Amino acid sequence: xxxxxSGILQTVTDHLRPVLTVLRRVRPIVVVGNxxxxxxxxxxxxxxxxxEHFTVSHYAPKMAAASGPFILGLDDTELYRRDHAALxxxxxxxxxxxxADATLAAARExxxxxxxxxxxxxxxADPVIDGVIAAYFGTPGPDTPTQxxxxxxxxxxxxxxxxxGAVVHDRALAxxxxxxxxxxxxxxxxxxxxxxxxxxxxxxxxxxxxxxxxDGGLHDIAIRHNFLGLIAGWIPTVSKAFAMVVExxxxxxxxxxxxxxxxRDGDHELVAAYVFEALRFRPQTWALLRICGxxxxxxxxxxxxxxxxxxxRVLVATQSAxxxxxxxxxxxxxxxxxxWSTYLHFGDGLHTCFGLxxxxxxLPALATALLEGAPIARLPGASGRLRTEGPYPTALGVALxx
Ligand code: HEM
Numbered sequence: 001x002x003x004x005x006s007g008i009l010q011t012v013t014d015h016l017r018p019v020l021t022v023l024r025r026v027r028p029i030v031v032v033g034n035x036x037x038x039x040x041x042x043x044x045x046x047x048x049x050x051x052e053h054f055t056v057s058h059y060a061p062k063m064a065a066a067s068g069p070f071i072l073g074l075d076d077t078e079l080y081r082r083d084h085a086a087l088x089x090x091x092x093x094x095x096x097x098x099x100a101d102a103t104l105a106a107a108r109e110x111x112x113x114x115x116x117x118x119x120x121x122x123x124x125a126d127p128v129i130d131g132v133i134a135a136y137f138g139t140p141g142p143d144t145p146t147q148x149x150x151x152x153x154x155x156x157x158x159x160x161x162x163x164x165g166a167v168v169h170d171r172a173l174a175x176x177x178x179x180x181x182x183x184x185x186x187x188x189x190x191x192x193x194x195x196x197x198x199x200x201x202x203x204x205x206x207x208x209x210x211x212x213x214x215d216g217g218l219h220d221i222a223i224r225h226n227f228l229g230l231i232a233g234w235i236p237t238v239s240k241a242f243a244m245v246v247e248x249x250x251x252x253x254x255x256x257x258x259x260x261x262x263x264r265d266g267d268h269e270l271v272a273a274y275v276f277e278a279l280r281f282r283p284q285t286w287a288l289l290r291i292c293g294x295x296x297x298x299x300x301x302x303x304x305x306x307x308x309x310x311x312x313r314v315l316v317a318t319q320s321a322x323x324x325x326x327x328x329x330x331x332x333x334x335x336x337x338x339x340w341s342t343y344l345h346f347g348d349g350l351h352t353c354f355g356l357x358x359x360x361x362x363l364p365a366l367a368t369a370l371l372e373g374a375p376i377a378r379l380p381g382a383s384g385r386l387r388t389e390g391p392y393p394t395a396l397g398v399a400l401x402x
Contacts, residue, residue, distance in 0.1 A: 016286055020320040029298055029306040036298075036308050037287075037315040041327035043299055047290060047316050048348040051076055054290035054314060056351060062158040062169075063229060066176035068221065070229030073158075076350055084354075086218045087226060090207035093357060099136060100268075100361035106131050107369030116401045117379060118370075121393050125242040125366060129235055132362070138203030139186050139227050150179040151235035152392055154228070160391050162289065162313075176228065183224045191220065234355060236392060241284040241345075241359075242366050243393035247386045248278040250378045250398070255334055256371075263371035271371070272364040273336035276343055279363075281334070286319040288347060318344040374401050 023030060023039045030037045038044055047054045052075075059073035071087070074080035106128045111118060118124055127144050134140035134147075141147025157172030191209055193200050200206050205227075211217030218226065249256040255274060262270035292312045299305050308314060321344055323331040328342050346353035353359065370376065376398050378384035383397035 017319070017323065020317055021323065024320060024324060028304050031306060031308065031312075034309065034311065035313050035315070036292075036306070037317055038298060039317045039320040039324075040299075040304075041321035041324040043304075044316050044318060044321035044344065045348055047298065047314060048288070048344075048351075050296075051350040053293050053296050054316075055293045056290065057293075058289065058291050058313075059158055062161075062172070063225070065169075066154050066158065066172060066232075067180055067228040068225035070225055071354065072229065072233065072351060082216070083218065083222065083226060086208065086211065086216055086222075087230075087354065089211065089216065090204045091354070091358075095136070096357050096361055099132065099358055100365050102132050102135065103128060103362050103365035104369055107366050111369050111373065111400065114400065117383075117397060117399050119383075120246050120370060120396050120398055121239060121243050122395055124370065125239045126235075128366060129238050129362075133231060133234055136203060137227060137230070138190065138201055138205035139183060139231065142182065146178075147231070148235060148239075150175040151232045152390075154179070154232040155236040156391055158232070179228055179231075180224060183227050184220075187220050187223055230354075237284055238359065238362060238366075240391075240393055241279055242363055243386060243396055244282040244284060245275050245278045245363065245367060246370065246396060246398065247393075248282040249274070250376075252278075252334065257375070258336070259367070260371045260375060263368045268361070268364055268368065270336060271368050272360060273338070275364050275367050276340075276345065277334055277336055277338060279345055280319070280322045280343065283319045283322075283345060286317060288316045288318055290314045290316055318347070370398070376400055 020039050023037075028038070028040045029043060030039075038047055055075050056073055057075060060069065063070040063073040069079060069083070071080055071083050074083070107124060110124050110128060114123055126148055130141065130144045130147050141150065153168075153171045153175035157168050161168040161172075187205070187209070190200060190205050194206065194209055205223075208218055208223045208226075209220075213219055249259055255278070259271060259274035262274060290313075292308045292310055292314055295310050296308050297305055298308055322328060322342060325331055328338070346356045346359060355362075379397035379399050383395075385396070386393055387395040
C-alpha cells in the first residue's frame with residue numbers, strides 16, 4: 001500500500017527536475033538558514049570531492065546505534081582506510097563477472113517461473129538480490145522478507161531520516177538488534193567451522209575470517225558492522241534503482257523496444273547504457289547529504305561564490321548535475337552513447353559507492369532477464385502502477401506475453 005507520505009515524496013520527485021533547472025540558472029547555490037543546496041555539476045563534484053570540509057559525520061551516530069562504525073559514516077581516518085582495504089581484499093574486482101552470471105541465472109529462473117506476468121519488485125528484483133547476496137557474502141537472512149525488512153528499516157534511518165523521526169529510528173534499532181544477533185551467530189558458526197578445519201565456501205565471510213587483524217583483517221565485531229552496513233546498502237538501493245529503471249522504460253516505448261532488442265542480442269553493454277540512462281531520468285536518489293565541517297566558500301572566485309557556515313547541512317543535488325547543460329550534452333535527450341563520467345548515480349570522491357563495479361553488471365543482468373523475451377507491457381489497472389511503502393518501491397506489475 002502506498003502511504004500518503006510516499007505519494008507526496010513521489011510527487012516531489014516527479015516535479016523536482018523543472019525546479020532544479022530553474023535553480024541552476026537563477027540561484028545555483030541556495031542557502032536557507034542552516035541548510036544549503038548545490039545544483040550545478042561543477043559545485044556538486046567540488047563538494048563531493050572535498051571530503052575534508054564536507055563530511056559524512058552525520059551518518060556515524062546512526063550506524064553506531066545500529067551496530068558500529070561503517071565506512072560510509074567515517075571520514076578519511078585510519079579506521080576508514082583499514083576497513084575499506086579489508087573489505088576490498090574480500091570483495092574483489094575479479095568476482096564481478098560471476099556476480100553478473102549469478103544474477104542473470106537467478107533472474108531468468110524467476111521470469112521463467114512467473115508465466116505471463118511478473119511483479120518486477122517483489123517477484124524479481126527483491127528475491128534475486130537477496131539470493132545473490134546470501135551466496136556471495138555467505139550471510140543469508142532467516143528468509144527473504146526478514147532480510148528485506150532489516151535492510152530497509154536500517155537504510156531508511158541512516159540515510160533518509162534526516163529529521164531524526166522517532167518512529168523510523170526505533171524501527172531501525174529493533175531491526176538492527178535482530179540482525180546483529182543473526183549475523184553474530186553466522187560469524188561464530190563459520191569461525192568454528194574454519195577452526196575445525198572443515199570445508200567451507202570461498203565467500204566473503206570466509207575471506208574476512210581467514211585474514212587476521214594483524215594482517216589487515218577485521219575483528220569479528222567489525223566484520224558484523226560491515227556486513228550490516230553492506231547488506232543495508234545493497235538491497236534497498238538496487239531494488240529501488242531497478243524499479244525506477246523499469247518504470248522509466250515503460251513510459252518510453254521507443255527506448256523500451258531498443259532495450260529489449262539489445263537484451264535479445266545479448267549486448268550487455270547496450271542494455272547497461274539503457275539502464276543507467278533511464279536511471280538519470282528517474283534516479284535512486286536525487287541528492288546526497290554532507291555537513292560543512294568548517295566555514296567554506298563554494299565556487300570561490302565566481303559570481304555565484306557562496307559562504308557556507310560550519311555545521312550547515314548541504315544537499316548535493318546529483319540528479320541536477322546530471323542535467324546540467326554545462327556538463328552534459330543535450331541533457332533532456334535519452335541517449336545510450338553517453339560517457340560513463342556523465343553519471344553520478346554512485347556518488348563521487350572518497351565515498352563513491354563501494355559496489356560501483358558490481359552495480360554496473362548486477363542491474364543490467366536483472367534487466368536482461370526481464371527484457372530478452374517477447375515485448376513487455378505495463379499491466380492494466382492498479383497492478384501496473386509503481387507502488388511504494390515509505391521510501392521504497394514494493395510493486396510494479398508487468399505483462400510478459402501481452
Ligand atoms: C543501484 C545500487 C546502488 C546505488 C544507487 C548506490 C549508491 C551509492 C551512493 C550514491 C553512494 C555515496 C553516498 C554518499 O556519498 O553519501 C554509495 C556509497 C556506498 N555504497 Fe552504494 N549504491 C548501490 C549499491 C551498492 C552495493 C551493491 C553495495 C555493496 C556491495 C554498496 C555499498 C556502498 C558502500 C559501502 C558505500 C560507502 C563507500 C565509502 O564510504 O567509501 N552500494 N552508494
